[in-house]
Amino acid sequence: MTGTESPLDSSELILNMGPQHPSTHGVLRIILKLDGERVKSAECVIGYLHRGVEKIGENRTYGQFAPYVDRMDYVAAVSNGLGYCLAVEKLIGVEAPARAQVVRVILAELNRIASHLLWLGTHALDLGAQTALFYTFREREEVLKIFENYCGARLTTHAFRIGGLYYELYEGFDEQVSAFCESFLPHLDEYDDLLTGNPIWRGRLRDVGILTAADCKELGVTGPLLRASGVAWDLRKAQPYSGYEQYEFQVPTGARGDSWDRYQVRIAELRESIAIIRQAVRAIPAGPAMAKVPKVLKPAAGEVYVSTEAPKGELGYFLVSDGTVQPYRVRVRPPSFLNLQALPRMVKGASVADVIAVIGTLDIVLGEVDR
Amino acid sequence: MAYEEWNGELAREVRAAFSGAALEFTECLGQHRIAAPAELVPALIAHLKSECGFDFLVDVTAVDYPERAARFELVYVLYSFARNERVRVSAQVSEQALSLTNIFAGADWLEREVFDMFGVRFTGHPDLKRILLPEDWVGHPLRKEYPIAQPDEAWVAANLEML
Numbered sequence: 001m002t003g004t005e006s007p008l009d010s011s012e013l014i015l016n017m018g019p020q021h022p023s024t025h026g027v028l029r030i031i032l033k034l035d036g037e038r039v040k041s042a043e044c045v046i047g048y049l050h051r052g053v054e055k056i057g058e059n060r061t062y063g064q065f066a067p068y069v070d071r072m073d074y075v076a077a078v079s080n081g082l083g084y085c086l087a088v089e090k091l092i093g094v095e096a097p098a099r100a101q102v103v104r105v106i107l108a109e110l111n112r113i114a115s116h117l118l119w120l121g122t123h124a125l126d127l128g129a130q131t132a133l134f135y136t137f138r139e140r141e142e143v144l145k146i147f148e149n150y151c152g153a154r155l156t157t158h159a160f161r162i163g164g165l166y167y168e169l170y171e172g173f174d175e176q177v178s179a180f181c182e183s184f185l186p187h188l189d190e191y192d193d194l195l196t197g198n199p200i201w202r203g204r205l206r207d208v209g210i211l212t213a214a215d216c217k218e219l220g221v222t223g224p225l226l227r228a229s230g231v232a233w234d235l236r237k238a239q240p241y242s243g244y245e246q247y248e249f250q251v252p253t254g255a256r257g258d259s260w261d262r263y264q265v266r267i268a269e270l271r272e273s274i275a276i277i278r279q280a281v282r283a284i285p286a287g288p289a290m291a292k293v294p295k296v297l298k299p300a301a302g303e304v305y306v307s308t309e310a311p312k313g314e315l316g317y318f319l320v321s322d323g324t325v326q327p328y329r330v331r332v333r334p335p336s337f338l339n340l341q342a343l344p345r346m347v348k349g350a351s352v353a354d355v356i357a358v359i360g361t362l363d364i365v366l367g368e369v370d371r
Numbered sequence: 372m373a374y375e376e377w378n379g380e381l382a383r384e385v386r387a388a389f390s391g392a393a394l395e396f397t398e399c400l401g402q403h404r405i406a407a408p409a410e411l412v413p414a415l416i417a418h419l420k421s422e423c424g425f426d427f428l429v430d431v432t433a434v435d436y437p438e439r440a441a442r443f444e445l446v447y448v449l450y451s452f453a454r455n456e457r458v459r460v461s462a463q464v465s466e467q468a469l470s471l472t473n474i475f476a477g478a479d480w481l482e483r484e485v486f487d488m489f490g491v492r493f494t495g496h497p498d499l500k501r502i503l504l505p506e507d508w509v510g511h512p513l514r515k516e517y518p519i520a521q522p523d524e525a526w527v528a529a530n531l532e533m534l
Contacts, residue, residue, distance in 0.1 A: 047503035052519075054488070055512050059519050090400060217427050217452075220477035231452070238455055302374070302399045305448055305459065307429075318446065320434055333430040333448070341480045370503055 011035055017355065019048050025122065025359060026366030030343070037351045042344040046337075049370035057330030062088050062297045063162060065330065070156040072332065073368040075118050077157045078111035078147070079310040086241055087306035087317035088162045091299045094292075098285045100164035101243045106177060106280045107150070107159055108242075109273040113184070114143040115311035115363075116266050116273075123263075123360035124195060127204045132194050139187050142180050149176070163293035169284070177281050181274050188270060195263075205260040209346040209358035212257055219345070220338035223313025225362065228265045229257035235309035247276045259361040266363070298325055312336050312363055332371060336364040374399045381423060381458060388418055402457065409445070409462040413469050416447060416460060420474060424453040428471070431481035433489045435515050441465045443491050470495035488513035505530070 018029040027048035033040040053072060057065045069084045070077035082104055089095060096104065121136035144154040151159050151167050160166070195201045211221065213229040226233060234251045236244040252268030254261025299321040307316035313335030320329040339362050346362075347355045377398035385405060386394065394415075395406040407415050419425040429448040436442055441463040450457050462468070470493035471478040482493045483502040490511035493499055501508060508526060510517055 047501075047505070050503040052512055055517075055519060058513075093400075218476045220428055220430075220475070220481075233452060303402075303404075304400050305402060305430075305457065314429065316430060316448070318430065318432060318448070329434045331430070331432040331446075333432075337480065338477060341477060 012040065015352070019045070025364060026369075028340075028359070028364070028366055028369070030355065030359075032352065032355065034352065039347050039350050039352065039355060042347050042355070044340060044343055046340070046366070047370050049366045051371065053371040054330050054332060057327055059326065061325045062299070062327060065327070066160075066162065067156070067158045069332070070158055071367060072334065072371055073115075073310065073312060073315075073336065073365045074155055075365055076111050076115040076311045077155060078107045078159050079115075079308065079315065081158060081160050082108050082242070083306065083308040083310065083315045083317055085160045085162050086308060087304060087319050088297070088299075089291075090306050091302065091304045091319055091321055092162075092293070092297060094163050096164040096242075097288050097291055098243070099287045100160075100289050100291075102280050102284050103165055103169065103289070104160060104242050105244065105247070106277050106284075107147070107157075109277045109280075110143045110146060110177070110180075112273050112311045113270055114140045116270055117143075119266065119360075119363045120191065120263075123363075124201075126356050126360045127201070129195060129198070129201060132191065135187065135190060135194065139184060142183075146173075146176055146180065149173070161290065161293075162297065164288070164290035166290075168289055174281050174284065177277060181278050181281075184274055185271070188267065191267065196267075202260070204353075204357050205263055205361070206258060207256070208259045208350065208354045209361060210256060210258045211342055211346055215342065215345060216257075219342045221313070221342050223309070223311070223335050223339065223363075224262055224265045224269065225257075225313065225339055225342070227252060228254035228261035230255055235307060235314060239307075241306075241308060244276075247279045249275050259357050262361045262363075296325060298323060307333065310335055312365065312368070313339055334368045334371060336362075336366075336368040337371075340364050340369055374404075377403050379403065381454075381456065384423060385415070385419070388422065389415065402459070404459040404461055406461045406463075409441075409464045409468060412445070412447070412460060412462045413471060413474060416449065416471060417474050419449055419458070419460070424451040425449040425456075425458065427452060428475040428477050428481075429457070431471070431478055431485060433485050433491060433513070435489060435513060437515050439463065443489055445485070445491070447471070464491060466491055468493050470499075472496055487511070490514065 013034045015032040019027040029045040031043045069080040117136040117140040121133035124132035147157050148154050151157050213231050216226045216229050232251045232253045249272040252265050254265050301323045303320045305318045307314050316333030318331035319327050322328040346358050374397040377396040382396040397404050427450040429450050432446050434444045443464050445462045447460040487501040
């Protein structure tokens with residue numbers, strides 16, 4: 001029935017997915033235009049979780065704003081805090097002491113593991129593989145216990161301070177982290193047994209939501225999505241910070257840029273994070289945990305853009321100082337926001353069920369998309 | 372710490388390609404910025420993309436300086452995978468700017484956010500509308516005169532009357 005434009009034409013159906021839908025991982029609404037089961041176009045509607053984080057930043061001192069950034073990507077609060085601290089430190093010309101840098105790396109990598117585990121569990125759940133969630137949350141719990149022992153909080157940790165660490169390491173930190181690394185690798189093999197060889201899991205991910213390297217660069221997509229498309233680019237390697245250049249680790253990449261490659265890349269990143277943590281925990285230097293930082297921070301007028309490799313991709317902070325105690329402007333470059341922008345391109349021509357797979361594989365957190 | 376004159380390799384390349392244009396090359400904390408007249412931004416960024424290898428638009432944002440004649444400073448962060456280098460492009464605009472969506476598709480949402488938060492309209496944008504706030508929202512929150520306390524009572528009363 002081509003070329004007929006009658007008002008009774010029923011070939012196009014508009015389907016609202018979300019904002020209250022478990023598989024959208026938060027309050028994401030997608031307006032799908034469907035031709036039968038096929039997606040003709042998709043439009044994301046976001047902002048349901050907007051809290052005006054950047055505006056708040058302009059009305060707090062540099063130190064006061066630090067806990068707010070934990071609430072953007074709330075499953076990777078440590079990484080958010082690390083990026084913010086590095087940005088302010090660059091602005092005031094302070095570098096965290098060696099001890100602080102190593103501890104920061106350990107906690108940030110543990111947080112990457114926790115973030116990837118939450119992704120894997122919920123992604124599998126969305127696709128009908130319920131068991132994986134219980135396994136991944138078991139391991140994630142061990143990471144959260146380390147955070148809790150370290151700073152008292154499990155999610156919104158506010159683990160770091162501008163200039164270093166607020167908390168000294170607790171008794172038994174090294175042992176607990178080493179024990180976690182030891183036990184985690186066999187668990188990774190369990191995930192493999194559960195998912196990798198599973199034909200349904202394969203079928204749901206292979207060739208679904210393909211994103212080429214050119215698409216990624218065009219759309220501002222970073223992180224595991226970019227790497228799954230074959231670009232071996234990781235800020236920890238490309239522009240190392242916090243001493244990442246001291247550690248040996250690989251940057252896993254995919255070839256096809258489909259959901260399967262993104263799954264494989266993130267699993268491989270879990271192994272690399274363990275490798276980094278093992279190297280770091282062996283050699284935590286003694287010394288002070290805080291650099292000399294003035295009680296009142298008044299950076300000279302200037303601007304700085306600092307970005308780090310957060311679990312979701314490039315997390316950037318653009319700070320403008322006018323010489324007062326409050327930033328003149330705080331801009332957060334959220335990886336989830338730009339990665340989500342690729343969704344319409346990824347699901348075009350796919351089936352509705354594939355949309356669920358693609359949302360999962362994007363690994364977005366709406367707290368960060370909406371800020 | 373101040374903005375110093377920047378005369379690096381990229382600055383020389385760009386200066387040669389745009390001789391006669393009012394470009395300003397500055398450096399702050401080791402980071403580079405090219406300030407350009409607003410109407411030149413698309414051509415400059417297209418040049419950086421095709422000739423200098425800056426094939427990744429990292430971010431588009433703005434800073435509000437109400438006391439300036441053209442109050443908004445647009446800031447574009449670009450990255451080159453080949454050179455492993457970042458550069459920022461900035462331009463002063465009032466409430467009109469040129470869209471980059473035909474150069475980088477990824478500028479779409481970023482420009483919508485700048486429009487939403489600052490009220491800068493991007494000519495040539497395919498679908499310029501609010502992105503984080505509801506469509507009927509009044510005002511642009513990241514403007515300096517926008518208050519931080521209870522600016523949304525009217526909207527809440529009209530839309531969220533649950534009792």
